[in-house]
Amino acid sequence: MAELFGRETGCCKGRGGSMHLTDVNVGLLGENGIVAAGLPTACGAAFSAKMRGTDQVALTFFGEGATNQGVFHEALNLAAAWELPVIFFCENNIYAEMTPINEEVKVESMTARATGNGIPSVQVDGNDLLAVYEATSAAVARARQGGGPTFIEAHTYRLVGHMIGDPEVYRTPEEVEAHKSDDPILRFGQLLRSRYKFGPQDLEGLQAEAKDIVDDCRGLRAQQPLPGPCHGDGVRLCLNDLRTGPHLALQEEMQRDPGVVLLGEDIGLHGGVIHRDQGAESRVWRRAGARHPHFGGGLCGAGGRSRHDRAAPGGRNHVHGFFPGGG
Ligand SMILES: Cc1ncc(C[n+]2csc(CCOP(=O)(O)OP(=O)(O)O)c2C)c(N)n1
Numbered sequence: 001m002a003e004l005f006g007r008e009t010g011c012c013k014g015r016g017g018s019m020h021l022t023d024v025n026v027g028l029l030g031e032n033g034i035v036a037a038g039l040p041t042a043c044g045a046a047f048s049a050k051m052r053g054t055d056q057v058a059l060t061f062f063g064e065g066a067t068n069q070g071v072f073h074e075a076l077n078l079a080a081a082w083e084l085p086v087i088f089f090c091e092n093n094i095y096a097e098m099t100p101i102n103e104e105v106k107v108e109s110m111t112a113r114a115t116g117n118g119i120p121s122v123q124v125d126g127n128d129l130l131a132v133y134e135a136t137s138a139a140v141a142r143a144r145q146g147g148g149p150t151f152i153e154a155h156t157y158r159l160v161g162h163m164i165g166d167p168e169v170y171r172t173p174e175e176v177e178a179h180k181s182d183d184p185i186l187r188f189g190q191l192l193r194s195r196y197k198f199g200p201q202d203l204e205g206l207q208a209e210a211k212d213i214v215d216d217c218r219g220l221r222a223q224q225p226l227p228g229p230c231h232g233d234g235v236r237l238c239l240n241d242l243r244t245g246p247h248l249a250l251q252e253e254m255q256r257d258p259g260v261v262l263l264g265e266d267i268g269l270h271g272g273v274i275h276r277d278q279g280a281e282s283r284v285w286r287r288a289g290a291r292h293p294h295f296g297g298g299l300c301g302a303g304g305r306s307r308h309d310r311a312a313p314g315g316r317n318h319v320h321g322f323f324p325g326g327g
């Protein structure tokens with residue numbers, strides 16, 4: 001909450017804003033305002049976990065609109081080819097910003113896109129909290145047993161506008177009204193009453209507790225300091241031409257840190273189109289166990305993420321115009 005108020009005490013020291021919440025201490029690797037950028041990032045985290053031999057599983061959330069992005073397909077293909085422990089969780093709320101699903105896609109279900117990339121998928125009622133929990137737990141167990149990625153499509157609905165001030169001219173108030181009784185919080189309350197025998201006071205107690213927490217947070221705004229100017233560190237300028245500079249930097253990093261590997265199109269097989277990387281390629285081949293096919297955007301995001309985990313890589317990207325996931 002301090003981060004949402006832009007305070008220095010927030011998880012990104014007040015500089016992230018609501019769309020970039022990151023807290024690696026709890027496994028939150030970073031939200032992203034760029035549609036679909038979280039998918040290759042999650043692949044990077046999963047790749048890192050696989051390389052380090054941990055039982056960690058990466059989970060990424062995105063909307064049905066994100067499945068129209070090229071990098072979505074690159075990330076799914078990469079995850080399938082490398083059998084990564086990653087879960088792709090698609091929240092299908094039938095609108096991408098303001099565009100209804102029937103104007104966005106021609107497939108019946110987003111799971112078709114997972115199947116097309118060789119990834120097993122499941123559809124779930126996204127407003128049923130326990131159903132979501134069970135589907136996700138099964139996918140985690142599968143990933144931990146070495147079963148690779150799973151795609152979950154959760155069907156849901158967005159009850160409020162896309163953003164503050166959304167005029168909502170693309171749907172009728174009646175349509176929104178009709179979905180209100182399907183609100184997952186209401187439905188879970190009903191389940192607690194019917195199946196777990198919660199009484200009205202039990203539920204009211206929980207609601208009051210939640211309200212108190214939110215009310216307490218409001219005080220943060222006045223109590224906590226705003227961030228000051230930010231001074232970067234660890235950035236070094238490498239004055240060299242564009243062709244040799246990156247190679248020198250990569251070689252230096254790989255010598256300095258044995259955990260560094262190199263990802264890039266064709267690099268695993270024979271060093272890629274620029275053979276200067278060859279000294280590094282045998283190590284890449286052994287460590288990653290793959291030839292690194294043409295997954296430009298996927299590798300780019302995966303590299304950025306896994307670098308944060310100190311498992312990999314020095315990276316190079318030939319084609320992707322935009323670096324999803326940062327790093
Ligand atoms: C690469 C990119 N293109 C466009 C946008 C603008 N944009 C923000 S949200 C959104 C719609 C995404 O649809 P969906 O994935 O269904 O998410 P939802 O709107 O349901 O949250 C778009 C196009 C963006 N943030 N990033």
Ligand SMILES: [Mg+2]
Pocket residue numbers: 063064065091092093094095096097
């Ligand atoms: Mg959507």
